Amino acid sequence: MQLIINDKSVEVEDGSAGQMLLWALRDELGLTGTKFGCGAGICGACTVHINGVATRSCVTPLALVAGQEIRTIEGLAEGERLHPVQQAFIDLQVPQCGWCMSGQIMTAAAFLAQNPTPGDDEITQALRYNYCRCGCYVRIHAAVKQAAEEMNEE
Ligand code: FES
Numbered sequence: 001m002q003l004i005i006n007d008k009s010v011e012v013e014d015g016s017a018g019q020m021l022l023w024a025l026r027d028e029l030g031l032t033g034t035k036f037g038c039g040a041g042i043c044g045a046c047t048v049h050i051n052g053v054a055t056r057s058c059v060t061p062l063a064l065v066a067g068q069e070i071r072t073i074e075g076l077a078e079g080e081r082l083h084p085v086q087q088a089f090i091d092l093q094v095p096q097c098g099w100c101m102s103g104q105i106m107t108a109a110a111f112l113a114q115n116p117t118p119g120d121d122e123i124t125q126a127l128r129y130n131y132c133r134c135g136c137y138v139r140i141h142a143a144v145k146q147a148a149e150e151m152n153e154e
């Protein structure tokens with residue numbers, strides 16, 4: 001099966017109907033920045049973008065994403081320049097263990113692309129279903145807010 005991942009066309013061998021995108025990314029393509037958490041579409045650790053929309057790859061069958069634009073955390077930066085959300089997460093030292101972070105960042109990046117001037121409540125709502133077992137929610141919120149401000153200054 002041909003997939004378009006981070007602007008490149010790639011081939012994955014196991015395109016069976018039951019194969020989920022997460023496992024093709026991690027096991028076949030080595031894109032391990034996308035994490036496995038619950039495997040049930042609940043925690044958000046596996047979030048990628050499909051055509052710019054934040055999507056949980058653990059419950060997304062490969063068969064549904066052939067020919068779609070898939071972006072993972074490895075393809076979020078523009079060359080050497082990190083996405084403003086990535087930079088803000090570094091600047092504010094957001095991660096603790098880091099496991100949930102690519103999902104948080106991918107969710108926030110898709111959200112800010114749709115809503116570049118969010119209020120605090122909108123940020124809270126947008127990230128409410130991305131769980132962080134380390135409880136970094138205050139810093140995650142602050143980083144998304146900072147990224148929005150920086151994106152609007154550019
Ligand atoms: S691993 Fe996909 S939502 Fe938890």
Ligand code: FES
Pocket residue numbers: 095096097098099100101131132133134135136
């Ligand atoms: S930083 Fe550890 S789960 Fe979020």
